[in-house]
Amino acid sequence: MQKKRVQLSFLIRNENERLHRGGINALRYDAKNDRLYTAGRDSIIRAWDCKRYGSDMYEYSMEHHTDWVNDIVLVNSGKHILSASSDATIKLWNAPKGTCMSTLRTHKDFVKCLAYAKDKEQVASGGFDNNIFLWDVNVLTALTAVNNTVTTSTFTGNEHSVYSLAMNPSGTVLVSGSPENVIRVYDPRTCTLLMKLKGHTDNIRALVLNRDGTQCISASSDHSIRIWSLGQQRCISKLHIHSDAVWTLCVNEAFTRLYSSGRDRRVYLTDLTDASRSVCVCQETEPVLRVELGKEQQQLWVSTTESNIRCWNLKDSLATLTRTTYYDGEVICKQPDMIIQGGPALKHYHILSDKRHIITKDSNNNVALYDVLQAKMIENLGKCDYEEEIRKRTKTIFVPNWFCVDLKVGILTITLEESDIFAAWISVKEVVESSPAGNTTEIVDIKENYGVLMLHSLFE
Numbered sequence: 001m002q003k004k005r006v007q008l009s010f011l012i013r014n015e016n017e018r019l020h021r022g023g024i025n026a027l028r029y030d031a032k033n034d035r036l037y038t039a040g041r042d043s044i045i046r047a048w049d050c051k052r053y054g055s056d057m058y059e060y061s062m063e064h065h066t067d068w069v070n071d072i073v074l075v076n077s078g079k080h081i082l083s084a085s086s087d088a089t090i091k092l093w094n095a096p097k098g099t100c101m102s103t104l105r106t107h108k109d110f111v112k113c114l115a116y117a118k119d120k121e122q123v124a125s126g127g128f129d130n131n132i133f134l135w136d137v138n139v140l141t142a143l144t145a146v147n148n149t150v151t152t153s154t155f156t157g158n159e160h161s162v163y164s165l166a167m168n169p170s171g172t173v174l175v176s177g178s179p180e181n182v183i184r185v186y187d188p189r190t191c192t193l194l195m196k197l198k199g200h201t202d203n204i205r206a207l208v209l210n211r212d213g214t215q216c217i218s219a220s221s222d223h224s225i226r227i228w229s230l231g232q233q234r235c236i237s238k239l240h241i242h243s244d245a246v247w248t249l250c251v252n253e254a255f256t257r258l259y260s261s262g263r264d265r266r267v268y269l270t271d272l273t274d275a276s277r278s279v280c281v282c283q284e285t286e287p288v289l290r291v292e293l294g295k296e297q298q299q300l301w302v303s304t305t306e307s308n309i310r311c312w313n314l315k316d317s318l319a320t321l322t323r324t325t326y327y328d329g330e331v332i333c334k335q336p337d338m339i340i341q342g343g344p345a346l347k348h349y350h351i352l353s354d355k356r357h358i359i360t361k362d363s364n365n366n367v368a369l370y371d372v373l374q375a376k377m378i379e380n381l382g383k384c385d386y387e388e389e390i391r392k393r394t395k396t397i398f399v400p401n402w403f404c405v406d407l408k409v410g411i412l413t414i415t416l417e418e419s420d421i422f423a424a425w426i427s428v429k430e431v432v433e434s435s436p437a438g439n440t441t442e443i444v445d446i447k448e449n450y451g452v453l454m455l456h457s458l459f460e
Contacts, residue, residue, distance in 0.1 A: 006418040009066065010458065012375050013411045017044060018058050019343035021410035022363075024303035026071045027292035030078040030095075035059070036294070036301060037081065037095075038309060039069035042345070043409045045083060047098060050295060053311075054338050060098040064091055067409065073116040073123060075137045082123050082137075084111035090125055092140050102143045106133055106152055113164055117171030122188065124155075124174055126162030131155075132176055134188055153191050158184065166207035166216070173213030173230065177204025183218055185230060197228050199235045205262070206249040217258060219246035225260055227275060237275045241268050241327055250291045250300075257321075259300060261288035266331075267302060269317050277324050281317045282333040284310070299337065306363075307342020307410075345410030350390045355399035355424055356450065358412065361386045369393075372403060372414060373453055400424050402451050421451035 026039040029050075036048040036057075045062040067086035074081055074095065081093040090104040090111055109129035116123050121137040132155040139150060155174070164177035167188065174186040183197040183204060202222035209216050216228040225239040225246055239260075247262035251272070261267040265284045271277040286304040294301050300312045317332045344362035351358050357378075358370045367386050369379040381389060402424035406413040427447045 007415055008458075009413055009415045010375065011409075011411050011413055012370055012372070012377070017042070017061060017063075017343075017411075018046075019341065020044070020046065020307040020309075021343050022307055022345035023289055023305040024307070024309060024342075025069060025289055027290045027301050027303055027309070028072050028074050028081075029292050029294050029301065030074055031295070032078050033096075034295065035078075036292075036309075037072055037074070038303065038340075039072045039083060040307070041068045041409060042411060043067055043069060043085070043087075045069055045072060045081070045093070047095075048340060057340060062093055062098045062100065064100040064103070065089070067110075070110070070112050071114045073114045075116060075121060075123065076141065080137070080141055082114060082116075082135075082140075084114050084125055084127075086110040088127070088129075090114075090135075092143075102140065102148075104135070104140075104150065107131060109161075112162060115165035115167040115174065117167045117188070118169040120169075120171035122167070122171050124165050124167055124188065126165045126176055128161040130158050130160060130162065132158060132162055132165070132174075132186075134174075134191065153188075155186055155191050155193075157193055163203055163205055164207045164218075166209045168209045168213035169211055170213070173209060175207050175209060175216050175218075177207050177218060177220075179203045181220075183207070183216065183228070185216075195230075195233050197233065197235070199226055199238075200224065202245075205245065205247045206260075208249050208251050208258075210251075210255045215255070217249060217251070219249050219260060219262070221245040225249070225258075225270075227272075239270060239275060239278070241270070241278050241329075242266065248288060248290050250293055252293060252297050257318075259291045259293070261291055261302070263287045265304075266329075267291060267300065267312070269314070269321055271321055276326060277321060278327045279317055279320050279324060280329050280331050281314065282310075282312050282336070283331050307345065309340040309342070310336035311338045311340075313337045346407045346412060348386065349405055349407060349412070351401075351405060352390070352393050353395050353397050353399070354426075355402060357393065358405065359386070359390050359393065360412065370412060373450065373457065375414075375457070399426055399450075403454075416451065416454065421454070422449055424450040426450060 020040040022041040024040045028037045034050045039045045043065045047059040048057040065085040071084045092101045107127040111127040113126045123135045126132045134153040160178035160180040167174045174188045176184045185194045200220040206219040227237040244263035250259040258270040267281045286306045290303045292301045344364040348361040367381040371378045400423040404415040
């Protein structure tokens with residue numbers, strides 16, 4: 001039997017991370033409480049008070065995931081949140097308190113997307129393990145330390161990573177998209193496949209359904225958006241308004257207006273009563289990951305691969321759409337109503353030769369020095385020559401590698417492996433000798449193990 005791999009990871013970060021670092025994968029607006037929830041590639045979900053629109057909107061953070069948060073859904077009238085992450089878990093949160101209630105580990109790979117049936121309180125989850133699971137929200141919210149058994153329904157037959165899901169409010173239709181380039185249509189009540197819709201020539205990245213589950217809209221990396229009739233089992237309209245991959249879709253409650261965006265950075269509004277009429281609401285500075293309608297459906301929140309979130313007023317766009325009779329590519333909104341500022345993400349790192357200090361450079365070109373043993377930044381060097389700072393601090397000393405570094409979440413993640421953690425023995429004399437003014441005449445040669453020191457500081 002293969003021995004189980006043992007490792008420990010921790011983040012070196014600020015005590016309170018109020019700002020997103022890196023892209024924001026998911027947005028959900030809670031109209032009842034006028035609150036925006038945002039889920040980032042920094043592994044953190046944040047809540048923003050839209051009643052304080054234009055000032056400091058930050059309320060609290062939800063911090064239990066260890067990798068990108070890919071999707072979130074609000075359930076139980078906004079009382080709870082379900083989140084899907086690349087750490088292969090789904091988490092249930094108390095939304096008003098921001099506390100994690102339970103963790104579901106059924107998926108065996110990245111969990112990419114969620115779909116919510118509001119009237120039935122069911123959530124579907126799809127992941128890169130090719131699985132789609134169906135969850136009963138009422139069962140999940142009733143879980144306790146004693147009552148901790150949960151069952152799930154499984155949709156079988158899919159052999160591709162699941163990138164997109166949508167379910168109608170009554171939970172009678174579920175659709176999924178993948179690199180298979182077809183839309184699979186299921187009946188969630190029996191978990192059976194009803195049909196496959198063919199037409200896209202690349203990965204299907206976003207899906208929406210109308211209320212009765214008779215129409216579906218899909219967005220693909222093939223640059224197109226398609227509108228499908230599920231009754232006729234065919235595409236009834238095809239939109240070629242984007243010049244690159246389309247990653248996100250959003251519709252109004254009446255299913256008469258469609259908002260779309262993706263890699264081309266342009267956000268389009270299309271009239272679903274006449275799909276030939278489209279206008280460009282705005283153009284973002286980076287590829288768009290998610291669009292979400294805000295207050296009274298007159299605002300559009302937009303997140304991208306950078307850490308800022310912008311809110312765009314839709315008044316002019318909606319007025320222009322009623323006048324236009326064709327596709328209009330001219331950008332209507334030049335400036336957003338407001339911006340929720342994000343923070344810089346770490347992009348580069350170098351472990352110094354003492355195997356204790358790390359120099360980093362972030363997305364704003366700021367350079368900083370970190371001490372792994374203290375698990376904190378010890379010097380902010382500002383905007384300076386990154387390579388020169390590394391050269392200045394390189395010492396003639398050999399210490400074995402005893403930890404690994406990852407910047408995937410935009411913050412220093414240190415991983416300690418069982419096989420390496422105790423490899424680095426270091427003497428006080430070696431450290432002093434390697435310094436510019438090294439004088440070891442009165443120093444007793446004491447050896448210490450970095451791994452032992454690290455574990456003591458983490459757990460004592």
